[in-house]
Amino acid sequence: MRGAALKDAVAFRKLYEASSPRLYGLALRILRRRELAEEALQESFVAIWDHARDYQEGLAAPMTWMSTIVRNKSFDVLRRHRHEAELDGVEFDDAVMATLRDPVASPADLHQLSSEAKALAACMAALDEQHRHAVGLAFFHDLSHSEVARRLALPLGTVKTWIRRSLVRLHDCLTGRRTG
Structure with a gap:
């Protein structure tokens, strides 16, 4: 010592x-x-x-x-x-739905939120599993990019790139759903 x-x-x-x-x-x-x-x-x-x-x-x-x-x-x-959760399948859908629920929302608001949450969950499911996990940790678990990098044992630059590309893919997927 x-x-x-x-x-x-x-x-x-x-x-x-x-x-x-x-x-x-x-x-x-x-x-x-x-x-x-x-x-x-x-x-x-x-x-x-x-x-x-x-x-x-x-x-x-x-x-x-x-x-x-x-x-x-x-x-x-x-x-x-x-509180770390695997962001796959039904667990992810439930996490997205719970995050977007508003206890004082009207039935019409809840339906709209439910539709948007389902669209987001479908677009997230289209991402590569590792990218989906990185985005989930950053946005649903409110971790910084550095914390995500540590948690996933990846270089910070890799995590930033995955999240940035995933956000572009999510945007494209969600806007495609709205216009199509």
């Missing part, structure tokens, strides 16, 4: 190798999904590297201190992914 506090990469690597299996197990018990546990472990070791100088030997053992970081990062990951 002292070496990591001094930003000694070799010492940090040894700390990682000695503690990561146990800390990964902790994250996996909390998150129950390998990819989420890996995400939490990575974020934890970044935090450990950044804050190793703040570790106080007299307050806790190194493993206890690192376990607390992993637990907290795991809960952060859990909160971020809790």
Whole structure:
């Protein structure tokens, strides 16, 4: 831990190798999904590297201190992914419909919204699955392009391109429905 506090990469690597299996197990018990546990472990070791100088030997053992970081990062990951929904098929249609519903809308308004939501869902379904997922995360889950890129483990430029192209396709699809 002292070496990591001094930003000694070799010492940090040894700390990682000695503690990561146990800390990964902790994250996996909390998150129950390998990819989420890996995400939490990575974020934890970044935090450990950044804050190793703040570790106080007299307050806790190194493993206890690192376990607390992993637990907290795991809960952060859990909160971020809790409301994540797959944007396919019926689940997507239901999500679109729920998003567009207005509790005080008249029956005529509801019919119009329902028609527009169905048109949007049909146009979204025509997109490539990965592009549809990126657009859904950005617009239905209100994530920034950077957050979408992190969530999908893709370069930011790729995500921006997918979303921009998808919006053009959606526009073309929706305007084609209205005029045709």
